[in-house]
Amino acid sequence: MASSITGSHFEGLVLGLLMFWYFSSMGAAINNGNSGGVPAVYVVGDSLADVGNNNHLLTYMKADFPHNGIDFAGGKATGRFSNGKNAADFIAEKLGLPSPPAYLSIKSSIGSSQTFSTGINFASAGAGILDATHNGECLSLNKQIDYLSTTYAAMVEKNGNEQAQAHLANSIFAIIIGSNDIFGYVKSNGNTTPQQFVGSLIYALQGQLQRLYNIGARKFAFVGTGPVGCCPSLRRQTESNDCNAEANSVSDLYDQAVLSLLQELNSQLSDMKYSFFNTTFAMHEIMDNPTDYGFTEVKAACCGLGDLNAKVACTPFSSYCSNRTNHVFWDFYHPTQATAGILTAKMFEGSVPHVYPVNVRQLSAL
Numbered sequence: 444m445a446s447s448i449t450g451s452h453f454e455g456l457v458l459g460l461l462m463f464w465y466f467s468s469m470g471a472a473i474n475n476g477n478s479g480g481v482p483a484v485y486v487v488g489d490s491l492a493d494v495g496n497n498n499h500l501l502t503y504m505k506a507d508f509p510h511n512g513i514d515f516a517g518g519k520a521t522g523r524f525s526n527g528k529n530a531a532d533f534i535a536e537k538l539g540l541p542s543p544p545a546y547l548s549i550k551s552s553i554g555s556s557q558t559f560s561t562g563i564n565f566a567s568a569g570a571g572i573l574d575a576t577h578n579g580e581c582l583s584l585n586k587q588i589d590y591l592s593t594t595y596a597a598m599v600e601k602n603g604n605e606q607a608q609a610h611l612a613n614s615i616f617a618i619i620i621g622s623n624d625i626f627g628y629v630k631s632n633g634n635t636t637p638q639q640f641v642g643s644l645i646y647a648l649q650g651q652l653q654r655l656y657n658i659g660a661r662k663f664a665f666v667g668t669g670p671v672g673c674c675p676s677l678r679r680q681t682e683s684n685d686c687n688a689e690a691n692s693v694s695d696l697y698d699q700a701v702l703s704l705l706q707e708l709n710s711q712l713s714d715m716k717y718s719f720f721n722t723t724f725a726m727h728e729i730m731d732n733p734t735d736y737g738f739t740e741v742k743a744a745c746c747g748l749g750d751l752n753a754k755v756a757c758t759p760f761s762s763y764c765s766n767r768t769n770h771v772f773w774d775f776y777h778p779t780q781a782t783a784g785i786l787t788a789k790m791f792e793g794s795v796p797h798v799y800p801v802n803v804r805q806l807s808a809l
């Protein structure tokens with residue numbers, strides 16, 4: 444009898460400890476971040492990060508057909524402009540989170556079954572900072588932020604403002620945007636100077652980052668546009684398949700201005716933290732020493748047709764290379780899975796001047 448009482452006391456203690464452990468770990472899972480990890484990653488951006496939003500739009504900017512996805516799980520075309528995973532997938536993976544679903548694929552369940560997710564991806568191929576960039580063909584950055592705002596309202600309704608704020612404050616907001624605006628500017632031969640044009644981008648971006656902050660974003664992982672003039676599509680249009688110098692110089696101006704903007708916001712907005720990834724620096728390392736990274740082809744696209752495989756997009760009728768790990772570019776604008784993985788690794792493990800002032804791993808621990 445006595446021993447059985449002792450036994451049940453002991454069992455009670457063990458059960459109590461287990462329950463304590465269970466509830467406290469559950470609390471961390473809901474609330475986020477207290478156990479060291481980030482609870483979620485929210486992605487806004489363009490085709491470098493789209494995981495299927497454009498599948499739900501009436502647009503010509505889609506990738507939900509072969510040969511896209513040829514190296515993805517099941518060899519499936521998902522809407523990613525890649526042979527496999529893209530930057531959004533790798534960022535989530537590095538954070539130990541599932542790759543967040545495309546907003547338009549889960550829209551109807553937000554507010555019902557969804558409470559605190561591990562993130563949502565709003566990125567849309569063709570998107571720009573300016574609403575005019577591919578207007579009507581994609582979710583502009585402003586539209587993506589509208590959708591985040593709707594999501595936030597649903598979170599508050601379900602879990603209250605305090606929990607929603609704690610969740611967002613610990614989450615990473617990955618931002619990959621600007622290339623499409625720059626392509627548009629270079630193509631237009633307009634009469635604004637690069638400085639004026641970049642000024643208009645930064646003016647709009649300032650409002651957009653402020654909106655993200657107002658919703659509750661605190662940890663910004665900003666990916667610079669990098670040497671956009673070196674994508675196969677623009678190389679094809681130069682004499683000896685060189686990079687388009689104008690596009691690269693506009694991109695440099697933009698990246699510099701973004702970094703200044705982030706520094707300014709960091710000094711003005713309490714708790715605003717950021718990591719800026721210098722894609723130009725990283726891409727130059729790859730393009731200058733390709734074999735160090737297993738690449739043998741830095742200019743031509745893997746999938747496409749015509750000069751540099753860059754005259755047309757990657758479609759079921761295009762040809763594609765047999766070895767996707769030795770190509771920097773998948774199609775006329777987008778990197779291969781191999782390149783996206785290398786860039787993301789630098790984003791997480793790199794140091795100044797690759798990534799400034801902290802890398803994304805450090806940002807997530809702040």
Ligand SMILES: *[C@@H]1O[C@H](CO)[C@@H](O)[C@H](O)[C@H]1NC(C)=O
Binds near residue numbers: 702723
């Ligand atoms: C990024 O790195 C390049 C060197 O590759 C440098 O010229 C450029 O100024 C850097 N940009 C920023 C915003 O730090």
Ligand SMILES: *[C@@H]1O[C@H](CO)[C@@H](O)[C@H](O)[C@H]1NC(C)=O
Binds near residue numbers: 737738739767768
């Ligand atoms: C692809 O190319 C890389 C670099 O040239 C090489 O190391 C690798 O073995 C190749 N893979 C296949 C499947 O041929």
